[in-house]
Amino acid sequence: MIRDASKVICDIIKNYMILDANQIWLYNQDYKIPNTLGLFVIIQFLGGRPSSISESFSDNISGGLQETLIVNMINQYQIDIQSKNNDAKGRKEEIIMALNSTISQQMQEKYQFKIANITNTFSNTSLAEDPSMYTKFSININVFEWKNKTKDVDYYNQFDISDIKIEN
Amino acid sequence: MFPKISSAFNGWQQSITLIKITQTLVDYETVETKTNLFFKGIIQPLGAHILRSKPLEERAFKWLQIHVFNSVNNLNLGELIEYSNKQYRIKEILDYSLNNYIEYHAVENYQND
Numbered sequence: 001m002i003r004d005a006s007k008v009i010c011d012i013i014k015n016y017m018i019l020d021a022n023q024i025w026l027y028n029q030d031y032k033i034p035n036t037l038g039l040f041v042i043i044q045f046l047g048g049r050p051s052s053i054s055e056s057f058s059d060n061i062s063g064g065l066q067e068t069l070i071v072n073m074i075n076q077y078q079i080d081i082q083s084k085n086n087d088a089k090g091r092k093e094e095i096i097m098a099l100n101s102t103i104s105q106q107m108q109e110k111y112q113f114k115i116a117n118i119t120n121t122f123s124n125t126s127l128a129e130d131p132s133m134y135t136k137f138s139i140n141i142n143v144f145e146w147k148n149k150t151k152d153v154d155y156y157n158q159f160d161i162s163d164i165k166i167e168n
Numbered sequence: 169m170f171p172k173i174s175s176a177f178n179g180w181q182q183s184i185t186l187i188k189i190t191q192t193l194v195d196y197e198t199v200e201t202k203t204n205l206f207f208k209g210i211i212q213p214l215g216a217h218i219l220r221s222k223p224l225e226e227r228a229f230k231w232l233q234i235h236v237f238n239s240v241n242n243l244n245l246g247e248l249i250e251y252s253n254k255q256y257r258i259k260e261i262l263d264y265s266l267n268n269y270i271e272y273h274a275v276e277n278y279q280n281d
Contacts, residue, residue, distance in 0.1 A: 006196075007196055021193055022192075025196045025198070029193075029198040030191075031193065032191070035245075
């Protein structure tokens with residue numbers, strides 16, 4: 001995966017819901033929400049757990065040994081959809097539609113990750129702001145991602161253990 | 169007749185440089201652009217009696233009271249400024265432009281929204 005999954009999720013939602021560049025952003029950007037009625041979407045990485053790890057060996061370009069480690073992760077993201085009017089309530093389902101759309105499948109194939117089809121419930125996280133309510137809904141999604149890293153390593157007979165001291 | 173209040177500040181004003189920080193979203197992340205603002209005015213800590221009217225959770229942070237003279241109102245609520253290598257957020261604008269000055273209250277930028 002070359003592009004961060006959270007940004008690809010932003011791409012998918014932005015394209016499907018036809019949002020402007022200033023209507024969707026990643027969480028914790030110290031960004032002031034514009035003072036308009038418009039709809040805003042914020043993506044937040046919550047955490048994740050590794051589901052598997054695998055190790056493989058191959059030759060590197062100089063004839064030495066290299067090891068590749070691949071970690072598969074089940075990551076959880078929170079998507080907030082919010083507005084000063086009722087747009088967030090009326091359009092919240094479009095988030096799920098966007099994540100299950102054809103363009104979403106194409107992006108998942110392109111960037112080699114998988115957004116789980118089943119999501120959790122929408123939580124109503126609306127809050128009172130001055131004399132009115134700020135309409136806000138939050139949903140958590142699971143995303144299967146993987147990371148790999150390849151590094152040169154020594155063969156077993158090249159591993160130097162002369163500096164290891166054994167104390168009795 | 170309403171007194172000319174701005175004349176009370178004569179002799180107190182200084183040439184001040186503030187940095188205005190404009191935030192834009194690029195690839196879903198905030199990018200800051202800094203521009204210098206030159207003006208005649210006064211910058212001082214916000215007095216304790218005014219500070220008492222601010223939200224309780226913000227009182228522990230540094231507050232600035234900024235008087236800007238002969239200037240258009242070019243700072244908006246929520247905008248970021250930099251002064252003495254510290255970022256502050258504009259929290260209140262008192263528009264006394266009829267008397268030729270504008271007063272800003274700014275709090276140390278302690279939060280990440």
